Amino acid sequence: MSEQNISAPSKTADTSELSELKQQFAELERQTHSLRVALVVVAVCLAGFLALEVRRNGQALTLLRPQATQVAEASKAQDPIANKFLAQLMDYAKGHPDFGAVLGKYVQRQPGAPAPTTAPAATPASVKPAVATPTAAPKK
Amino acid sequence: MKKNGTTTILNWALAIAVIALAVCSIQYFFKTREVRNLQSKIVEYQNKQQFLNSLIADCMEYSKRNPSIDPILEVNNLKPKAAGTKPAAK
Numbered sequence: 001m002s003e004q005n006i007s008a009p010s011k012t013a014d015t016s017e018l019s020e021l022k023q024q025f026a027e028l029e030r031q032t033h034s035l036r037v038a039l040v041v042v043a044v045c046l047a048g049f050l051a052l053e054v055r056r057n058g059q060a061l062t063l064l065r066p067q068a069t070q071v072a073e074a075s076k077a078q079d080p081i082a083n084k085f086l087a088q089l090m091d092y093a094k095g096h097p098d099f100g101a102v103l104g105k106y107v108q109r110q111p112g113a114p115a116p117t118t119a120p121a122a123t124p125a126s127v128k129p130a131v132a133t134p135t136a137a138p139k140k
Numbered sequence: 141m142k143k144n145g146t147t148t149i150l151n152w153a154l155a156i157a158v159i160a161l162a163v164c165s166i167q168y169f170f171k172t173r174e175v176r177n178l179q180s181k182i183v184e185y186q187n188k189q190q191f192l193n194s195l196i197a198d199c200m201e202y203s204k205r206n207p208s209i210d211p212i213l214e215v216n217n218l219k220p221k222a223a224g225t226k227p228a229a230k
Binding site: 023033036037039040043044046047050053054057058060061064065067068071074075081082084085086089092096098099102103104105130 | 185209
């Protein structure tokens with residue numbers, strides 16, 4: 001009799017605890033499901049966006065590749081001539097200090113170019129920038 | 141944990157989306173890098189052209205004041221040779 005008296009409330013407690021756990025489990029399952037759906041949506045959206053960007057980049061590349069090839073060829077042909085021209089001008093500037101002032105503002109700014117032959121004092125104060133900032137978009 | 145049909149479908153969808161995302165990310169990375177490289181090369185060339193054009197313009201301006209620079213400009217085909225100019229010494 002006494003065992004029955006003890007076990008009856010214990011059973012009731014167990015049952016209520018079990019139902020509470022089941023409720024929590026169901027709630028967690030719902031949350032997991034919602035999160036999974038959200039994750040799928042986000043992943044699909046992100047993949048779609050990236051796929052669009054890849055497509056755009058591919059289109060840009062089809063335009064840029066021939067241009068870059070032309071630029072590389074033109075640069076290869078032009079660089080020796082330009083360097084020779086610059087060397088001639090620098091030679092000329094040695095005998096003409098007034099031209100040294102003109103050349104100075106370019107030679108100083110040319111990356112990799114030899115130092116100007118004239119003194120820096122000969123450079124005019126208002127030097128316009130010889131090299132533009134790389135903001136110009138390439139021709140498409 | 142009991143797996144129902146919806147969960148299985150969602151798991152598969154998630155797996156496929158993640159794989160697609162990884163593939164697109166890799167492609168995006170490499171293509172963007174190539175576009176930037178090509179654009180920087182083109183911009184560098186344009187800047188070089190601008191530099192040379194500006195230098196040539198200044199040289200032409202200077203040649204109006206001091207024609208002794210003309211031979212250099214003529215040799216580089218930047219200025220037409222004067223009709224009365226003697227040919228270079230042989």
